[in-house]
Amino acid sequence: EPEVTQTPSHQVTQMGQEVILRCVPISNHLYFYWYRQILGQKVEFLVSFYNNEISEKSEIFDDQFSVERPDGSNFTLKIRSTKLEDSAMYFCASTGDRGPSEQYFGPGTRLTVT
């Protein structure tokens, strides 16, 4: 069964460093998302991406964040200069259409900023 994959599963970085989190969405999907969950808090939306453009972003998704689909398979989230408060589990998701269909989630990347 097709699945969303994410690498790495755990990333430790120092404050101020750049990190890139990688996702491979399901191959025929067109809509891509990043969510995150800070420990003890709710899963929260960061950004949605369609047709090589950001279609929606949250207040969290400021200039320190960017997303890219560099080729036909990968979808990346870059944090330019990490802060301690960026420590969270980051989830990638994808779906095939705009309608009320399931968003399929990857297993997440745990980012720890020290």
Add this chain to the structure above:
Amino acid sequence: ILNVEQSPQSLHVQEGDSTNFTCSFPSSNFYALHWYRWETAKSPEALFVMTLNGDEKKKGRISATLNTKEGYSYLYIKGSQPEDSATYLCAFRTGAQKLVFGQGTRLTINP
């Protein structure tokens, strides 16, 4: 600000018992309600997407109902098994793409 609440936050149930828990969401601008099952270190697994008031969906021993007018959904598990132990998340969607999640109900099945 859209707020989605789930109750209870955690639940311990004896194997074989049935259980249910609640997701509350805004009753306006409703588009869809999603339920996910999430085991630690795995991907959240999509259970149901519900769109119509009065919807009832079923997958094996798990079922869900939806009341959009009053803004709640129930998830039921019949005859709980140890493999049902997980966190169950609901997520609300308006016409936009983003999902707004509740905090989850952590279910533990005691053998």
